[in-house]
Amino acid sequence: MKTALDREVDRRKRTSHNGWNQEDKTTDHGKLMSYVLRLSVVSLAYVGSDAMAAYQANPNGDKAGYYLDLAHYCGMRQRGNL
Numbered sequence: 001m002k003t004a005l006d007r008e009v010d011r012r013k014r015t016s017h018n019g020w021n022q023e024d025k026t027t028d029h030g031k032l033m034s035y036v037l038r039l040s041v042v043s044l045a046y047v048g049s050d051a052m053a054a055y056q057a058n059p060n061g062d063k064a065g066y067y068l069d070l071a072h073y074c075g076m077r078q079r080g081n082l
Helices: 004-014 029-038 041-057 064-078
Strands: none
Touching (some): 029 064, 041 064
């Protein structure tokens, strides 16, 4: 029987480099912030804008919260708060 730690390790392995876990439809905020920190300054504006557009296009979709978090973290990074 797997422990809670084993389940968390398995979940993190299934999570993509940008923080989205397609299997259980969750966001790993640590990975998402790390992804945003690796983006260039020029990329931040595009990624943040695209994420907000994706959220607005489908605010009730599976990834709506992910896109909103991504836009938020890009804005935080642009302001120097991340």
